[in-house]
Amino acid sequence: MAGKKKRWLALPVAVVLASMLALAGCGEAATTEEPGDSPPAKQEKSTITEAGSTTVQPVAEKLGHAFTRKYPDVTVVVQGGGSSTGVKSAAAGTVDIGAASRELKESEKTLGLVTHVLAQDGIAIVAHPSQVVSDLSKEQVRDIFAGEITRWSEVGGADREIHVVAREEGSGTRAAFEEMVMGEVLIGAGAILQASNGAVRTAVAGDADAIGFLSFGYINDTIKALSINGVAATVANTNSGKYPVVRPLLFLTKGQPAGVVKQFIDFCLGPEGQAIVEGEGYMSAY
Amino acid sequence: MSRHFMDRLARYVVFVTATLSFLILLAIAVFIVKEGAPTFEKVGVLDFLTGGVWRPGQGQYGILAMIAGSAAVTAGSLLLAIPLGIACAILLAEVAPSGVRRFLRPAVELLVGIPSVVYGLVGLVLLVPAVRHIGGNGFSVLAASIVLMAMVLPTVISISEDSIRAVPVAYKEGALALGATHWQTIWRVILPAARSGIGASIVLGMGRAVGETMAMIMVIGNSIVFPKSPLDPARTLTGNIAVEISYATGIHEDALFATGIVLFLFIVLLNSIAVVTLKRGTHAQSLA
Numbered sequence: 001m002a003g004k005k006k007r008w009l010a011l012p013v014a015v016v017l018a019s020m021l022a023l024a025g026c027g028e029a030a031t032t033e034e035p036g037d038s039p040p041a042k043q044e045k046s047t048i049t050e051a052g053s054t055t056v057q058p059v060a061e062k063l064g065h066a067f068t069r070k071y072p073d074v075t076v077v078v079q080g081g082g083s084s085t086g087v088k089s090a091a092a093g094t095v096d097i098g099a100a101s102r103e104l105k106e107s108e109k110t111l112g113l114v115t116h117v118l119a120q121d122g123i124a125i126v127a128h129p130s131q132v133v134s135d136l137s138k139e140q141v142r143d144i145f146a147g148e149i150t151r152w153s154e155v156g157g158a159d160r161e162i163h164v165v166a167r168e169e170g171s172g173t174r175a176a177f178e179e180m181v182m183g184e185v186l187i188g189a190g191a192i193l194q195a196s197n198g199a200v201r202t203a204v205a206g207d208a209d210a211i212g213f214l215s216f217g218y219i220n221d222t223i224k225a226l227s228i229n230g231v232a233a234t235v236a237n238t239n240s241g242k243y244p245v246v247r248p249l250l251f252l253t254k255g256q257p258a259g260v261v262k263q264f265i266d267f268c269l270g271p272e273g274q275a276i277v278e279g280e281g282y283m284s285a286y
Numbered sequence: 287m288s289r290h291f292m293d294r295l296a297r298y299v300v301f302v303t304a305t306l307s308f309l310i311l312l313a314i315a316v317f318i319v320k321e322g323a324p325t326f327e328k329v330g331v332l333d334f335l336t337g338g339v340w341r342p343g344q345g346q347y348g349i350l351a352m353i354a355g356s357a358a359v360t361a362g363s364l365l366l367a368i369p370l371g372i373a374c375a376i377l378l379a380e381v382a383p384s385g386v387r388r389f390l391r392p393a394v395e396l397l398v399g400i401p402s403v404v405y406g407l408v409g410l411v412l413l414v415p416a417v418r419h420i421g422g423n424g425f426s427v428l429a430a431s432i433v434l435m436a437m438v439l440p441t442v443i444s445i446s447e448d449s450i451r452a453v454p455v456a457y458k459e460g461a462l463a464l465g466a467t468h469w470q471t472i473w474r475v476i477l478p479a480a481r482s483g484i485g486a487s488i489v490l491g492m493g494r495a496v497g498e499t500m501a502m503i504m505v506i507g508n509s510i511v512f513p514k515s516p517l518d519p520a521r522t523l524t525g526n527i528a529v530e531i532s533y534a535t536g537i538h539e540d541a542l543f544a545t546g547i548v549l550f551l552f553i554v555l556l557n558s559i560a561v562v563t564l565k566r567g568t569h570a571q572s573l574a
Contacts, residue, residue: 084533163423168508169343170533186341192425192519193508195529206415207423 046260051079052086052099053172054196055121055215056249059280060099063268066276070267074260080196083172087113090252096261098252101172101215102179116251116265119274120283122216123177123245124225124233126201128208133157135227138244141181144211147188152209164191165203165212173197176247177213217281238283249282318550322543329537334544340510340526342538349545351510355427355520358513359502360495362431363438368488370435371442372477375484378443379450380472391447397440406504409433414505422517425507431516433501438491445490449483450476482563489560493553499524523549 050060057080064076081089083100090098091111101121104113125141127133133156136144143149145164153159166187167174178187194200197218204210205222216235219225225233228244237243257265267273274284325334329347337348374394378387409429418424453476461471477484499522507519508529521529527542527549534542 081532088533088535161423168529170530186344189339189511190509190519192423193529195503203425207418210423 046074048076049095050097051089051095053083053101054080055101056099062276082170084170100250102175113252117248117285119249119277121249122238126223127211129224145187146185160209163210166191168193180245318546322547325540325544347541351512352523352526354512356522358427359430363434363495366435367438374443375446378447394440394443402501405433406501409505425519426517427513428516430506434495438495441491442487445487446484449480453479486560486564493556499528
């Protein structure tokens with residue numbers, strides 16, 4: 001009886017294994033048959049990998065799609081991880097392009113990275129749409145994030161505890177915010193840390209007492225951007241230089257880029273790419 | 287193929303795979319010790335383990351706040367999971383009719399299969415706003431404990447249930463024959479007899495709780511503070527590593543590996559306790 005049972009089992013097992021092998025084979029089928037319409041330099045499929053700043057991520061994805069529409073044999077893979085991850089990955093050669101939303105630190109300048117300025121971006125201080133307060137001075141923002149001001153009543157709002165939301169230490173947005181708003185003062189240890197612009201937005205959108213900072217490109221109806229020293233958080237104000245918190249968005253490559261990567265970066269920095277950049281709510285690099 | 291040859295071959299293959307798993311474990315241990323050891327030279331073991339400030343940007347590497355965070359969340363989840371888990375185990379082993387058991391036991395085991403990021407998502411979307419109503423801003427030790435309880439529960443339930451079932455029928459029959467009610471039998475005879483297995487299940491659940499990363503990052507707030515109340519945010523040792531490793535370099539990266547060493551040692555300790563507790567139980571039972 002035992003022998004019969006085993007033989008019966010062998011058939012479904014064999015079928016499963018065989019179908020797995022067949023499906024694995026399918027993955028490679030769509031290869032390099034297309035002559036393509038003059039793909040950059042090579043005739044085979046190529047991939048450009050990009051990782052780093054979550055501020056750059058959405059615009060990098062749009063740029064990647066536009067580039068693939070123009071050159072169908074090239075795929076652009078875009079990941080997040082934060083600016084410091086972008087720097088580290090580009091320097092290590094893990095990705096072709098690293099993205100950062102801050103200037104390189106002194107310690108990073110020796111890594112052999114070449115910077116390409118993609119855009120300029122403002123950092124907005126945001127709160128829940130129901131928040132009464134709509135304007136803060138730069139000093140008030142600094143004191144709130146440092147943990148010195150703890151209740152909304154101290155800045156003209158209701159008597160409720162302020163819930164501070166910040167980014168993780170490796171974030172370029174955080175580094176730029178610290179440099180331009182906090183100065184030497186440290187962000188308080190009690191702040192809730194979220195790992196991306198999107199996560200900060202979700203956290204602030206869900207909490208009526210929250211305050212956080214994020215890239216202009218992430219402003220939408222779920223949160224309310226506060227004005228700083230009376231200057232509203234709009235692209236017009238960053239263009240005119242009135243809004244105080246602006247930083248560069250960078251693409252980083254290990255050494256000078258070549259081949260497909262160079263073509264992609266030239267595309268992003270050229271008129272088509274910059275049009276997409278402005279469409280996403282960032283400022284052109286020029 | 288002679289039977290003898292097949293026998294030898296099978297033994298050989300099994301031996302090789304067992305050695306392979308051991309070697310992999312050894313390789314992991316050696317790797318994290320190699321990467322993390324420089325921290326202890328540069329920062330000092332005592333400063334590292336008892337320092338309350340973790341600010342890599344300022345060169346400060348003290349993980350005490352994270353140890354407190356992990357401990358608080360583990361304690362909270364066990365506080366919730368132990369009574370619920372043992373009660374459920376008693377239900378499944380002693381009280382439930384077989385139809386209910388046939389449905390409930392696979393459901394409990396299904397909980398193990400749910401990816402932890404899904405638990406984190408549910409916690410983020412449902413629990414955090416609910417805890418916000420009670421106080422604080424929602425990202426808290428309380429929310430994390432509840433999420434972790436859901437993850438620890440299946441371990442506690444299934445191992446406790448198995449050890450309750452393993453209690454010799456003679457104990458139960460003897461107690462009932464002497465006139466004890468069913469509940470008296472459970473409470474005073476079966477549970478004490480199964481206590482080593484239940485103890486082992488709790489220790490294993492603790493191991494799972496300490497190692498949980500993804501769900502914790504999503505609901506606990508990741509602030510580097512000592513949690514003074516269940517409504518305070520905190521950061522776990524695992525969360526510390528996961529949040530920072532992708533961009534850490536130099537001493538910072540070494541310090542994260544050192545955190546990994548601490549975690550590794552803790553898990554080894556917990557698992558050893560579990561094994562010893564379980565062994566003692568079966569030994570005692572076989573003597574009875």
